Amino acid sequence: xxxxxxxxxxxAMLLTAAxxxxxxxxxxxxxxxxxxxxxxxxxxxxxxxxxxxxxxTGCTIVADGASNAVRVTKLAEAAEGEYDVVIIGDMFVxxxxxxxxxxxxxxxxxxxxxxxxxxxxxxxxxGYGPAYTFNRLGIVYDPAACPVEIKSxxxxxxxxxxxxxxxxxxxxxxxxxxxxxxxxxxxxxxxKDDDAIFAxxxxxxxxxxxxxxxxxxTITMLNQGEICAAVLLDYSYTTARSANPDYVWVxxxxxxxxxxxxxxxxxxxxxxxxxxxxxDFYLSYEVQYAEAMDGVDSPVRTDVVLDEEHAQNFTxxxxxxxxxxxxxxxxxxxxxxxxxxxxxxxxxx
Numbered sequence: 001x002x003x004x005x006x007x008x009x010x011x012a013m014l015l016t017a018a019x020x021x022x023x024x025x026x027x028x029x030x031x032x033x034x035x036x037x038x039x040x041x042x043x044x045x046x047x048x049x050x051x052x053x054x055x056x057t058g059c060t061i062v063a064d065g066a067s068n069a070v071r072v073t074k075l076a077e078a079a080e081g082e083y084d085v086v087i088i089g090d091m092f093v094x095x096x097x098x099x100x101x102x103x104x105x106x107x108x109x110x111x112x113x114x115x116x117x118x119x120x121x122x123x124x125x126x127g128y129g130p131a132y133t134f135n136r137l138g139i140v141y142d143p144a145a146c147p148v149e150i151k152s153x154x155x156x157x158x159x160x161x162x163x164x165x166x167x168x169x170x171x172x173x174x175x176x177x178x179x180x181x182x183x184x185x186x187x188x189x190x191x192k193d194d195d196a197i198f199a200x201x202x203x204x205x206x207x208x209x210x211x212x213x214x215x216x217x218t219i220t221m222l223n224q225g226e227i228c229a230a231v232l233l234d235y236s237y238t239t240a241r242s243a244n245p246d247y248v249w250v251x252x253x254x255x256x257x258x259x260x261x262x263x264x265x266x267x268x269x270x271x272x273x274x275x276x277x278x279x280d281f282y283l284s285y286e287v288q289y290a291e292a293m294d295g296v297d298s299p300v301r302t303d304v305v306l307d308e309e310h311a312q313n314f315t316x317x318x319x320x321x322x323x324x325x326x327x328x329x330x331x332x333x334x335x336x337x338x339x340x341x342x343x344x345x346x347x348x349x
Contacts, residue, residue, distance in 0.1 A: 026058030028274045035278075036075060036266070037087040039065035040216060040239075041296050048290040053281050059274055067213060068092045069171055075101050080268035084275045089173035090131075090259045091335075093124055094328045103265040104128060105276050112283035116300040117320055123260055124328075131260035132282050133235075133297035134315035136323060137177040139250040140240050141229035142222060150229055152253035153178075154185040157204055166210040166218045166230040170342040174233050176331045177257040179338065180324070181231075184254040191334060198341050211346045219243065237313040238295035249313055258315055258323040261297070 037045070042065060050061045064083070066074070072092050075083060076099055086096065096102045104127035107113060113121055113130060120131040141150050147160040156165055168174040179197065182204075183190050188197050209227050212218040215236045221227045223243045232240070237249050263279045265272060281287060288299040292306055298314035299306070306316060315323065 026056070028271075028277065029058030031057075031059045031271050031274050032062060033059050033085065033271055033274050033278055034062045034064065034083050035085045035087060036064050036066075036071045036083050038261075039067065044291070044294050044296050048294065048296070049282060049287055052286070053278060056281070057274070057277065061278075068173055069213070072096060075266065078266075081270045082268075083266040084269040084271050085278055086264050086266050087132075087261065088264075089261055090123060090328055091173050091176060091331060093128075093262050093264060094332045096264075097124060097128070098332065101267050102128060103267045103269065103272070105265050105272070105279065109276055110280045110283065112280050112285075112301075115285070115303060116283055117302060119320075120260065120300040123262065129262050129264035129279060130283065131262045131300055132288075133261050133291075133300060134258060134320055134323065135233045135235060135261065135298070136251070136256045136258035136315045136319070137174055137181060137231065137233055138237075138252060139229055140222065140232050140237055140247055141250065142244065142246070143248055144246065145225060145228040147228075150248075150250055152185065152250075153181045153231075154254070156207060156229070156231075157200075159207075161207045161229065163207065163209050164228050165207050166212050166221060166227050167204075167208055168231055169211045169213050170335070170339050172213060173259065174231070175342075176326055176335070176338075177259065178231050180257050180326055181252060181254050184257075185252075191330065194334075194338070194341070198345060201342075201345050205346065208346065211342075215239075222247070234313050234315055235295075235297060241313070255324050256315070256319065256322050257326070259325060259328075 050063065054061055068089050071088060072095055075086060075096060093102065107127065116130060122128055123131050139150055148155065148158050168178055170179065180190055182200055183197050186200055210218065210221060215232055218230050219236060219240045222230055222240060240247050263282055265275045269275050285301060285303065288301045288304050291297045292299045292304060293310055298316050
């Protein structure tokens with residue numbers, strides 16, 4: 001009997017130890033993290049980020065994917081606590097901050113923060129979330145279909161490209177970057193020379209088949225021959241080349257206008273500690289390397305080294321220091337006026 005009792009006690013201790021170990025290994029078991037994120041590359045994000053994080057922490061991730069503009073509206077209308085993390089472009093972070101929808105976070109608890117480029121650690125100010133990738137604006141074109149070679153934004157005004165190009169809507173993340181690119185192409189300055197910039201955009205209108213809000217739809221148009229060139233952010237080139245490896249990427253002669261996609265906590269999150277753990281995980285070497293190798297995002301970690309094939313369409317290495325970053329406070333202050341004039345120019349195509 002004593003032996004049986006001792007055996008049962010030992011078993012109980014082992015089970016208790018196992019439960020404690022399990023709790024330590026999965027500190028967020030039973031919690032749900034709701035993320036507002038992009039709609040594209042969902043399968044790769046699931047593989048590289050969501051599944052490993054859920055396995056590590058024991059939480060459940062609910063990802064709500066949509067365009068930037070749609071998600072800004074949804075977050076503005078959401079009940080407090082409905083979302084925990086927002087993954088979104090820099091221009092939209094500024095909008096959400098102005099609406100009080102972005103919370104600060106404990107950056108001291110982010111173990112991976114020191115491993116990323118300094119200019120990615122707190123792009124919107126101390127206490128706010130980091131960038132997890134850089135991007136830059138360029139031109140993708142099909143040399144087999146395009147009647148001219150393209151090397152710059154200015155080349156898009158060539159009359160041989162009539163009804164044959166796509167440009168981003170001004171309300172896209174890439175829209176203001178293109179606005180800056182247009183200004184640079186003709187020696188103009190946003191805010192100071194807006195009349196002249198819009199005059200140049202009016203001259204471009206005959207060549208514009210689409211002012212897009214969806215990069216994926218634009219790539220489809222390129223694949224179907226409806227257009228021969230599109231102004232896109234670099235990460236879209238991966239998708240484009242998967243359909244046609246002969247598509248050419250152009251770093252415009254006017255310069256590398258770019259920005260960030262960022263990770264932030266939504267005001268009112270009921271799972272803030274879990275949200276911070278997720279942001280830290282997103283910056284880990286494993287995630288940053290996997291996303292880069294799958295052609296999803298350029299890494300912000302300085303220790304992620306890519307070969308030429310994987311680096312070719314990313315904002316990576318020395319290119320990070322060449323980025324021309326808009327003043328997003330200035331853009332936000334002027335965007336309503338620019339949008340009104342843009343819609344008048346392009347009749348909201």
